[in-house]
Amino acid sequence: MSWSARQYSMFEQQRTRPVRDLVAAIPANRVKTAIDLGCGPGNSTEVLAERYPDASMTGLDSSENMLAEARQRLPSLQFALADIDTWRPEHAFDVILANASLQWVPDHAELYPRLISFLEPGGTLAVQTPDNLQEPAHRLARDIAASGPWAGKIASVKHPDRHPAAWYFNLLQPHCTEVDVWRTTYHHPLSGGHAAIVEWFKGSALRPYLQRLDEVEQKDFLDAYLHAVSQAYQALSDGSVLLPFPRLFVVATR
Numbered sequence: 626m627s628w629s630a631r632q633y634s635m636f637e638q639q640r641t642r643p644v645r646d647l648v649a650a651i652p653a654n655r656v657k658t659a660i661d662l663g664c665g666p667g668n669s670t671e672v673l674a675e676r677y678p679d680a681s682m683t684g685l686d687s688s689e690n691m692l693a694e695a696r697q698r699l700p701s702l703q704f705a706l707a708d709i710d711t712w713r714p715e716h717a718f719d720v721i722l723a724n725a726s727l728q729w730v731p732d733h734a735e736l737y738p739r740l741i742s743f744l745e746p747g748g749t750l751a752v753q754t755p756d757n758l759q760e761p762a763h764r765l766a767r768d769i770a771a772s773g774p775w776a777g778k779i780a781s782v783k784h785p786d787r788h789p790a791a792w793y794f795n796l797l798q799p800h801c802t803e804v805d806v807w808r809t810t811y812h813h814p815l816s817g818g819h820a821a822i823v824e825w826f827k828g829s830a831l832r833p834y835l836q837r838l839d840e841v842e843q844k845d846f847l848d849a850y851l852h853a854v855s856q857a858y859q860a861l862s863d864g865s866v867l868l869p870f871p872r873l874f875v876v877a878t879r
């Protein structure tokens with residue numbers, strides 16, 4: 626089960642709100658070169674391009690499906706197929722943006738300083754990562770993975786490590802002139818109720834589980850997950866649910 630632009634974009638408005646907050650916090654007003662790492666369907670690239678319309682801008686992603694959508698959306702920009710983990714640019718950038726992508730890449734202790742080294746002096750690395758591994762949506766997925774008949778296949782699935790705000794601050798401070806770190810919990814109203822929570826995470830956090838299961842197991846897993854999230858998240862009187870979603874922001878200037 627590879628990345629699906631269609632599934633991911635079902636909640637595009639809610640998913641794009643954090644990147645607006647992130648891009649607004651980048652200190653530079655003039656930017657010549659910028660790149661969006663893990664650009665997905667181009668929603669984050671579009672926000673960056675709106676702020677810096679004169680910059681030479683590239684979107685990078687490891688999913689062909691996402692890139693096809695991004696190219697269609699922003700035909701005047703460049704897009705490249707690459708893995709953030711092995712990406713080594715030929716020139717430095719004024720802005721490196723990574724919105725909701727670095728949580729899929731391991732070893733942040735090595736990765737973040739490496740990305741800083743790809744910046745021009747005075748350039749900025751702007752990162753947002755979900756900080757929701759302890760939220761019911763993730764906890765329940767882990768519990769179901771470990772307790773169903775599929776446990777042998779998926780109980781050991783692990784998302785790459787994430788760290789608290791102070792950890793990123795301490796990691797980056799020696800390499801930067803300024804580090805700005807904050808955490809925000811968004812509360813997304815989802816009109817589709819609990820089924821919408823399932824659809825939301827099918828497009829992101831559930832992928833590592835689902836891609837290891839066959840079709841029948843996927844259905845059973847998703848049924849169990851829907852039942853569990855229905856107990857954990859209270860429905861509102863109109864049938865919608867409010868999905869609390871904590872996110873961590875790092876804006877680090879070299």
Ligand SMILES: C[S@@+](CC[C@H](N)C(=O)[O-])C[C@H]1O[C@@H](n2cnc3c(N)ncnc32)[C@H](O)[C@@H]1O
Pocket residue numbers: 628640641644662663664665666667668669685686687688691707708709710723724725726729730829
């Ligand atoms: C949750 S989406 C974020 C999309 C977009 N940046 C946004 O703000 O909504 C994560 C994206 O990161 C990409 N991605 C995940 N791991 C990657 C890697 N190692 N290298 C490049 N792209 C990666 C996925 O293909 C996906 O398009």
